[in-house]
Amino acid sequence: MRSHRDTSAAPSSEVEHEAVASGGKTGGKRAAAVDTRPLDGLIGYALRRAQLAVFDDAIRALAKLDLRPAQYSVLSLIAHTPGLRQSQVAEALGIQRANFVALLNGLERRGLALRSAAPNDRRSHALHLTEEGERVLRRANAVVAIIEGRLDAKLGPGGRAQLLELLKKLTAAD
Amino acid sequence: MRSHRDTSAAPSSEVEHEAVASGGKTGGKRAAAVDTRPLDGLIGYALRRAQLAVFDDAIRALAKLDLRPAQYSVLSLIAHTPGLRQSQVAEALGIQRANFVALLNGLERRGLALRSAAPNDRRSHALHLTEEGERVLRRANAVVAIIEGRLDAKLGPGGRAQLLELLKKLTAAD
DNA sequence: TATTGTTATACTCTATAACTATA
DNA sequence: TATAGTTATAGAGTATAACAATA
Numbered sequence: 001m002r003s004h005r006d007t008s009a010a011p012s013s014e015v016e017h018e019a020v021a022s023g024g025k026t027g028g029k030r031a032a033a034v035d036t037r038p039l040d041g042l043i044g045y046a047l048r049r050a051q052l053a054v055f056d057d058a059i060r061a062l063a064k065l066d067l068r069p070a071q072y073s074v075l076s077l078i079a080h081t082p083g084l085r086q087s088q089v090a091e092a093l094g095i096q097r098a099n100f101v102a103l104l105n106g107l108e109r110r111g112l113a114l115r116s117a118a119p120n121d122r123r124s125h126a127l128h129l130t131e132e133g134e135r136v137l138r139r140a141n142a143v144v145a146i147i148e149g150r151l152d153a154k155l156g157p158g159g160r161a162q163l164l165e166l167l168k169k170l171t172a173a174d
Numbered sequence: 175m176r177s178h179r180d181t182s183a184a185p186s187s188e189v190e191h192e193a194v195a196s197g198g199k200t201g202g203k204r205a206a207a208v209d210t211r212p213l214d215g216l217i218g219y220a221l222r223r224a225q226l227a228v229f230d231d232a233i234r235a236l237a238k239l240d241l242r243p244a245q246y247s248v249l250s251l252i253a254h255t256p257g258l259r260q261s262q263v264a265e266a267l268g269i270q271r272a273n274f275v276a277l278l279n280g281l282e283r284r285g286l287a288l289r290s291a292a293p294n295d296r297r298s299h300a301l302h303l304t305e306e307g308e309r310v311l312r313r314a315n316a317v318v319a320i321i322e323g324r325l326d327a328k329l330g331p332g333g334r335a336q337l338l339e340l341l342k343k344l345t346a347a348d
Numbered sequence: 349t350a351t352t353g354t355t356a357t358a359c360t361c362t363a364t365a366a367c368t369a370t371a
Numbered sequence: 372t373a374t375a376g377t378t379a380t381a382g383a384g385t386a387t388a389a390c391a392a393t394a
Contacts, residue, residue: 034258034266038250042318043325043337044228045247050341051225052268054218069222070384073213080212087352092208094226099385101354115353123352123393144216151217154343163217166337167224169328244361261375270363275377289376297370297375 043170054151061143065136070095071107072144075129075137078113083126085118112136217344228325235317239310244269245281246318249303249311252287257300259292286310 039045058069067075070093077089090100104127107113112133115125129137152160213219232243241249244267251263264274278301281287286307289299303311326334 034251034262035255036251036266038254039247041338043322043329043334044232044243044318046338046341046345047221047225047228048243049268050344051221053345054221058218068383069218073219076212077208077210081209084208085352088208092210094223095384096386097353098355098387118352121352121394125353144218148217150348151344154346155217155340156343159340159343160217162336163340164215164220166329166333166340167220169330169333170224170325171220171227172328174324242360259375269361271376272364272378273362292375295371295375297368299376 047170054147057150058144058147061147062140065140065143066110067136067140070103072137072140074103074107075112075133075140078127079129079134079137082128083118085121085124085126086115087124089127107133221344228321231324232318232321235321236314239314239317240284241310241314244277246311246314248277248281249286249307249314252301253303253308253311256302257292259298259300260289261298263301281307 055069062069062072073093074089077092078084086100086104087097089095090097095103104113104115108115111130113127113129116128118124118126155163229243236242236246247267248263251266252258260274260278261271263269264271269277278287278289282289285304287301287303290302292298292300329337
């Protein structure tokens with residue numbers, strides 16, 4: 001997608017507007033990289049860019065199983081604790097229960113998860129994975145392991161533990 | 175607009191709840207926290223939760239200036255490098271140039287930024303902040319400084335530099 | 349009365365195709 | 372032909388109100 005841009009060029013604050021008459025067709029008109037230093041030091045900005053970069057990868061990889069990250073997380077939680085109710089899963093993942101309905105409909109329509117009667121409350125549905133759901137989840141777990149492994153390579157030794165620790169501090173309530 | 179609900183499908187199999195162990199403690203009105211450990215170790219998941227938590231705060235704070243994070247980042251870049259063209263700013267922030275139009279329209283309508291004639295290319299618009307835009311940006315910078323300061327308190331000494339370093343590694347192209 | 353699942357709705361964000369005017 | 376800005380549109384994601392069944 002993005003063509004490689006070289007030319008770092010010194011971060012001079014003087015911007016040269018002229019030049020590069022750019023009449024050339026095949027030529028070398030290169031877009032000078034915009035100076036993003038005003039934002040680079042912000043945790044919020046760095047966090048957003050990193051999250052987008054990581055999810056870009058994850059979304060593409062999981063798409064091969066026709067799964068989106070949110071669907072994967074739902075399958076994962078249900079598999080680990082069968083019988084969870086919709087509200088519980090939705091709240092744990094920060095999804096409004098109203099929006100969780102369509103998400104679960106999709107998983108159920110594809111035969112990956114199912115709603116069954118909850119034991120003590122006839123308002124609730126207990127959630128379970130089907131055998132197909134378990135199979136898809138296993139394949140998804142393998143995909144995720146590869147993605148996370150690539151991130152480890154980028155982070156270097158000890159990087160994962162360090163990063164998880166720091167992110168946990170940010171996520172904790174005030 | 176997805177109003178059609180799934181009437182078919184749903185393997186409607188008999189409700190087979192054999193030994194619905196109910197995950198352990200049934201009863202009790204306390205909302206037992208869902209076990210999210212299957213996800214907690216994932217960089218992707220931790221990154222998303224942290225980003226949402228941080229932005230939740232940032233969105234609320236910037237809303238007092240009627241600014242959203244994306245608008246703030248645009249004002250910030252234009253202020254630092256006046257004369258940037260729309261495509262440059264959009265690409266630097268990972269926004270499609272088509273979507274950047276409405277964003278900039280909003281800033282221009284409010285008198286915070288303006289499009290002026292670009293010197294060498296009559297297709298392009300050079301972007302600048304108005305004086306009001308500079309004023310709003312200064313107030314926004316103060317707001318952002320407070321937010322980032324709160325994050326520093328959570329991260330502890332050295333935490334910011336460490337986190338920025340790790341996030342940079344994740345954002346870098348392969 | 350309160351809660352669970354549900355529907356409907358609206359608003360933001362994002363992605364893509366196509367147009368225009370320039371280059 | 373290619374590029375900058377623009378329009379239109381569609382798809383996800385998200386937030387809120389309201390309703391029926393049940394607690």
